[in-house]
Amino acid sequence: MTAETTGTLAVETLGLTKQFGAFTAVDAISLQIKPGSIYGFLGPNGSGKSTTIRMLCGILAPTAGSGKILGHDIIAESERIKASIGYMSQKFSLYDDLTVEENLNFYAGMYSLSGAAKQARIEVMLQMAGLEHRRRELTSNLSGGWKQRLALGCSILHNPRILFLDEPTGGVDPKSRRLFWDIIYNLAATGTTIMVTTHFMDEAEHCDEIGFIFEGRLIASGAPAYLKEAIPGVLLRLPDPDPMARLSALLQGPIPLLDAYVHGAGLHLLIRPEHVENFAGTDYTRITPSLEDVFVHYVKSRREEHTS
Amino acid sequence: MAACIQLVELSKNYAALRAVDRLSLEVNSGEIFGLVGPDGAGKTSVIRMITGVLEPSAGQITVLGENSLERIKSSLGYVPQKFSLYGDLTVWENIRLLGSLYGASPAQIETAATEILTFTNLLTFKDRLADNLSGGMKQKLALAAGLMHKPKIFFLDEPTTGVDPVSRREFWQMLYGLNKEGMTIFVSTPYMDEAELCSRIAFLHNGHLVACSSPAELKANYPYRLLELKSVGKDLRQHLACEEVHDINSFGDTYHLAVTQPEAAALAVRSALADAGVPILSLQEIPPTLEDVFVALAEEGDKT
Numbered sequence: 001m002t003a004e005t006t007g008t009l010a011v012e013t014l015g016l017t018k019q020f021g022a023f024t025a026v027d028a029i030s031l032q033i034k035p036g037s038i039y040g041f042l043g044p045n046g047s048g049k050s051t052t053i054r055m056l057c058g059i060l061a062p063t064a065g066s067g068k069i070l071g072h073d074i075i076a077e078s079e080r081i082k083a084s085i086g087y088m089s090q091k092f093s094l095y096d097d098l099t100v101e102e103n104l105n106f107y108a109g110m111y112s113l114s115g116a117a118k119q120a121r122i123e124v125m126l127q128m129a130g131l132e133h134r135r136r137e138l139t140s141n142l143s144g145g146w147k148q149r150l151a152l153g154c155s156i157l158h159n160p161r162i163l164f165l166d167e168p169t170g171g172v173d174p175k176s177r178r179l180f181w182d183i184i185y186n187l188a189a190t191g192t193t194i195m196v197t198t199h200f201m202d203e204a205e206h207c208d209e210i211g212f213i214f215e216g217r218l219i220a221s222g223a224p225a226y227l228k229e230a231i232p233g234v235l236l237r238l239p240d241p242d243p244m245a246r247l248s249a250l251l252q253g254p255i256p257l258l259d260a261y262v263h264g265a266g267l268h269l270l271i272r273p274e275h276v277e278n279f280a281g282t283d284y285t286r287i288t289p290s291l292e293d294v295f296v297h298y299v300k301s302r303r304e305e306h307t308s
Numbered sequence: 309m310a311a312c313i314q315l316v317e318l319s320k321n322y323a324a325l326r327a328v329d330r331l332s333l334e335v336n337s338g339e340i341f342g343l344v345g346p347d348g349a350g351k352t353s354v355i356r357m358i359t360g361v362l363e364p365s366a367g368q369i370t371v372l373g374e375n376s377l378e379r380i381k382s383s384l385g386y387v388p389q390k391f392s393l394y395g396d397l398t399v400w401e402n403i404r405l406l407g408s409l410y411g412a413s414p415a416q417i418e419t420a421a422t423e424i425l426t427f428t429n430l431l432t433f434k435d436r437l438a439d440n441l442s443g444g445m446k447q448k449l450a451l452a453a454g455l456m457h458k459p460k461i462f463f464l465d466e467p468t469t470g471v472d473p474v475s476r477r478e479f480w481q482m483l484y485g486l487n488k489e490g491m492t493i494f495v496s497t498p499y500m501d502e503a504e505l506c507s508r509i510a511f512l513h514n515g516h517l518v519a520c521s522s523p524a525e526l527k528a529n530y531p532y533r534l535l536e537l538k539s540v541g542k543d544l545r546q547h548l549a550c551e552e553v554h555d556i557n558s559f560g561d562t563y564h565l566a567v568t569q570p571e572a573a574a575l576a577v578r579s580a581l582a583d584a585g586v587p588i589l590s591l592q593e594i595p596p597t598l599e600d601v602f603v604a605l606a607e608e609g610d611k612t
Contacts, residue, residue: 043472045442045470045471045472090470142348143347143348144347145347145348146347167470170469170470171466171469171470173345173346173498174498174599174603174606175346175602175603175607178557181558182545189543199471199472199476201473201560202559205560205561206560224561241524243505244505262477262480262505263501265504292473295472296474299474
């Protein structure tokens with residue numbers, strides 16, 4: 001069991017590729033995820049995030065390349081891997097016409113849990129999801145955030161060592177999102193490795209490592225702090241009560257902007273250092289970029305490469 | 309500004325569940341009106357009742373001065389939460405179908421469709437099957453479909469859920485453009501940065517209206533002062549729990565601490581983290597964001 005000793009990567013892929021007919025959904029992705037870390041997998045819609053995760057879970061066969069989960073090959077040893085991974089997608093298939101507890105019971109059965117161990121595990125999940133008092137309620141009566149926490153509970157009943165979360169908080173309100181991430185933190189703190197995709201860039205800030213995928217390719221990866229240092233230019237925040245109008249005006253103005261967009265009640269402007277003086281008369285502040293800035297920078301620069 | 313939507317004591321019951329509870333509010337012409345609230349607050353039910361998809365259990369709806377939605381429904385556009393167009397039709401076919409359902413002539417449809425697909429950057433994809441569009445493009449198609457009959461009031465139910473940050477921005481630029489041309493926008497969203505772009509926001513909780521005003525007013529009425537903590541540690545809750553701190557929320561890579569006395573709370577936090585051996589990168593008072601307001605209102609709503 002040398003592969004299970006510490007130091008083995010939780011997830012490792014080499015040139016992982018998936019083609020659907022003539023379309024290359026995932027293009028030679030090589031990535032490494034350390035055990036016990038939270039890995040954020042980011043990219044625009046349709047960039048290949050879900051396809052990659054499905055290959056890692058053994059749901060989809062790769063066209064080329066290879067991958068290992070805890071040292072085990074994702075193709076040759078897919079059955080063996082299944083016991084050590086959990087997978088939850090945005091469209092998790094909870095049974096609406098079963099109660100909360102019945103759903104947990106069903107999934108516990110799928111994972112071959114039984115007897116006292118099964119009951120104990122179900123109780124832990126109910127508590128984690130805050131659903132102890134709603135255990136006999138029909139799942140169809142739960143709203144988004146509750147359903148997602150139940151879905152998470154169903155996917156970690158068997159104590160997986162690696163958890164794949166595919167847009168787990170899509171359509172979930174800000175308060176429920178925080179509750180959800182508190183749970184993720186606790187799981188990571190107890191040694192579970194987590195690979196998560198999200199469109200909420202504030203969630204991505206929680207990750208130890210980020211991989212950016214664009215049109216099937218991994219175009220950047222590293223710790224959030226490293227990625228922020230890597231974007232060019234200076235980021236300014238310009239408060240404005242009507243940011244949309246200010247943005248339109250600036251975009252038509254003479255100052256060259258690397259990027260400009262509305263952020264809350266103001267604008268974020270990415271500009272070359274020599275253009276900062278153009279804003280001398282305004283109440284701008286210089287800020288460190290957020291991961292949202294990083295994301296937008298990578299996506300836009302790739303799109304420009306395509307059109308030029 | 310004239311009210312174009314008036315709700316008086318609007319309620320909706322689903323068996324024993326009261327999804328919307330005596331909701332009264334007004335939306336002015338030309339506003340971007342945002343509807344926010346925790347999951348299950350009743351946002352979708354409200355939109356469905358105003359657009360005539362769902363029958364209210366009680367209360368009154370007046371839209372554009374009419375109580376009968378049948379008479380003004382051609383002035384309303386509605387983009388539902390779930391993509392409801394035909395996946396096996398192309399972009400162009402979907403748009404043409406929608407146009408003819410609204411009774412436009414082939415020539416009118418041709419002109420309007422070209423204009424709207426140009427506006428939504430979908431014209432180059434017009435022959436692609438809707439099923440083969442990415443999430444962001446599907447939402448733009450839904451938006452385009454809702455615009456075919458040039459509505460006066462446009463309802464959108466969480467239009468950017470599952471849409472990446474770049475596409476989300478493009479989507480809001482479009483909404484803003486439509487609004488500048490005079491269209492009233494009524495939109496629900498779980499993204500607080502989007503709520504920030506609305507003229508006014510209604511905060512719904514368990515079917516009740518908890519607050520309704522402009523983003524600036526909502527932030528001004530935030531009941532606490534706020535400390536922002538940056539630290540290297542994760543899961544610092546256990547160290548931060550003390551009587552000076554009312555609430556702890558993680559915001560990206562920082563913590564927001566809701567306090568009443570910033571100086572006293574900062575001292576308590578500094579000493580607690582020093583005892584725990586957790587280094588502080590920065591600790592300072594900041595103005596609340598709409599996310600902070602949301603979390604506070606949701607908790608207030610939970611208590612009542």
